[in-house]
Amino acid sequence: MRMEARRSAAFDAIIGEDPTLRTTLARAALVAPTGVPVLVTGESGTGKELIARVLHELGPNPGGPFVAVNCGALPRELAESELFGHERGAFTGAAVRRVGWFEEASGGTLVLDEVGELPIDLQPKLLRVLETGRLRRVGGAGEIGVRVRVVAMTLRDLQADVSRRCFRDDLYYRLAGFCLRMPPLRERRGDIPLLAAHFLRELAGEVGDRHLDAAALSALTAAVFPGNVRELRNTIRRAAILAGQRGDGRIDVDALELPPAAAAFRFAEGGEGDAPVPAPAPVPLPDDAIRIAGRSFDEIEREVFQWALRQSAGSRRRAARALQIARSTFCDKVKRYGL
Numbered sequence: 001m002r003m004e005a006r007r008s009a010a011f012d013a014i015i016g017e018d019p020t021l022r023t024t025l026a027r028a029a030l031v032a033p034t035g036v037p038v039l040v041t042g043e044s045g046t047g048k049e050l051i052a053r054v055l056h057e058l059g060p061n062p063g064g065p066f067v068a069v070n071c072g073a074l075p076r077e078l079a080e081s082e083l084f085g086h087e088r089g090a091f092t093g094a095a096v097r098r099v100g101w102f103e104e105a106s107g108g109t110l111v112l113d114e115v116g117e118l119p120i121d122l123q124p125k126l127l128r129v130l131e132t133g134r135l136r137r138v139g140g141a142g143e144i145g146v147r148v149r150v151v152a153m154t155l156r157d158l159q160a161d162v163s164r165r166c167f168r169d170d171l172y173y174r175l176a177g178f179c180l181r182m183p184p185l186r187e188r189r190g191d192i193p194l195l196a197a198h199f200l201r202e203l204a205g206e207v208g209d210r211h212l213d214a215a216a217l218s219a220l221t222a223a224v225f226p227g228n229v230r231e232l233r234n235t236i237r238r239a240a241i242l243a244g245q246r247g248d249g250r251i252d253v254d255a256l257e258l259p260p261a262a263a264a265f266r267f268a269e270g271g272e273g274d275a276p277v278p279a280p281a282p283v284p285l286p287d288d289a290i291r292i293a294g295r296s297f298d299e300i301e302r303e304v305f306q307w308a309l310r311q312s313a314g315s316r317r318r319a320a321r322a323l324q325i326a327r328s329t330f331c332d333k334v335k336r337y338g339l
Contacts, residue, residue, distance in 0.1 A: 002255035014050050015198045018188030024051070024180055032058035032176045037130065039175050040153045042182030044332040045230030048153045049113075051180060055151050056109040064108025069101050071334075079122050081138045084129070090139025102135055106146040115175065116156040116167055117335075127171045150175065155336045164338065185228045192221045195229060199236040210240045212251045219253050224328045302337040305330070309339060 011025060031038060032055045040048045049068070056066045074082050081090070085100030101110060112118075118126065129135045130150060134143040152175040163165035185192070196217070200210050212220065216239075225231040239255040305319070308330075312318035320330035 001044070011054060014047060014054070015195050016188060017194065018183070018191050020183045021188055021191065024182060025054070027178075028054050028180055029058060031055070031180075035060045035149050036176040037150045037152070037175055038180060039158070039178070040151060040180045040182065041155070041158075043184045043228055043336070044329065045156055045183055045228035046182035047229055048182050048218035049111075051182060052109070052111045052151045052153060055132075056149070056182060059109060059149055061108050061149065064104050066109050066111070067101055067105035068113060070113045072114040074118075076119050079119055080125065083122075083126070084135045084137055085140075086138035087140050092265050094139070097137075100135070100137065102129060102146050102148055103144065105148050109149045109151060112150060112152045112175075113156055114156075114335075115152040116154045116158055116161055120166060120168070123168045123171045127168065127174055130171075130174050152176075155332060156338070157336065161338065168339075173314075184321040185232060189221055192232065193217060195232055196220060196236055199233050200240060203237060203240050207240045207244060208249060210243050210249045210251055212295075216251050216253050216256055219258060220256060223256075223258050226325050226333075231326075231329075302339070305333055305337060305339060309334075 014021075014025060016022075017027070026169060027050055028038075038055055038104075040051050042048050052068070053066070056062060081094075081098065081100065083100050083102060085098050085103055086094050087099045104110075127148070133147060134145050136143050142157070158167055158172050158176075162169045162172050197210060200212075203210065220232075220235075225235070227234075235256060235258070238257060239251045240254040243249060243251045308319035309316070316330055316334065317327055320327040
């Protein structure tokens with residue numbers, strides 16, 4: 001009975017009935033109680049953080065601390081101190097002893113977000129802590145025992161990083177005791193109406209009751225969201241605010257403000273039963289821009305981003321504008337593909 005209550009609370013925040021998503025959740029429920037290290041992969045905005053929370057709440061120590069660290073935001077020169085702590089006087093500016101994130105998370109779960117961004121020279125030290133359950137603070141004389149369930153998350157292809165020797169293979173296999181992949185929204189379009197309805201319920205107290213008309217719902221379901229669920233939520237929020245001008249709470253296609261690159265089609269003006277009008281054809285790329293025969297989606301996408309960077313002389317801002325996507329999304333993809 002207690003396990004059932006924990007399960008429903010942990011899964012409440014994850015909306016969707018797509019079989020791929022449900023399979024990921026079922027696998028998470030199976031591995032969570034074991035305490036095995038888990039590597040969660042997926043694009044930005046797919047809900048990796050929610051899966052990490054599920055693993056904690058269904059894990060062996062749900063009452064323990066839940067500590068999330070963005071490895072990509074750790075200053076290189078302070079990364080070891082942030083993770084493992086330091087003693088007073090260990091380096092210039094270390095005026096007091098500091099407990100690191102591993103000690104903070106002891107007895108619970110430590111989430112290493114964007115673990116692929118860790119400096120290569122720090123990775124052996126992380127590996128040793130994972131293998132022995134003991135750490136040494138920077139400047140410390142003795143070792144300290146820690147009991148931590150580690151969940152690593154990344155949007156990078158760590159196996160490719162291992163092949164390029166910018167991520168240690170022994171650390172990868174230690175972190176990837178069990179792998180979970182969060183599917184992107186384009187692979188579970190059938191969940192978009194469920195997610196949209198959920199977000200509108202969340203926003204009701206803030207902006208009032210809103211509903212999508214049939215044309216808007218169809219356009220939303222067919223649209224492409226590079227930022228995945230996070231971008232969809234922002235789209236719904238913006239549309240809900242704009243719909244306040246109408247007075248009837250109806251969100252139409254115009255209120256969605258889907259960018260041309262993201263909208264698969266637009267509806268003609270008129271009744272809700274009007275047939276969809278295909279979007280204008282995209283601007284053709286030069287013949288040498290991409291070769292798509294026999295390529296996977298990720299290979300094609302990586303080459304598109306490479307081409308955009310070349311055309312913009314390395315400027316990520318201009319490249320993102322050329323592809324009509326947010327700069328933050330473009331930067332996430334550049335990191336993922338190691339460009």
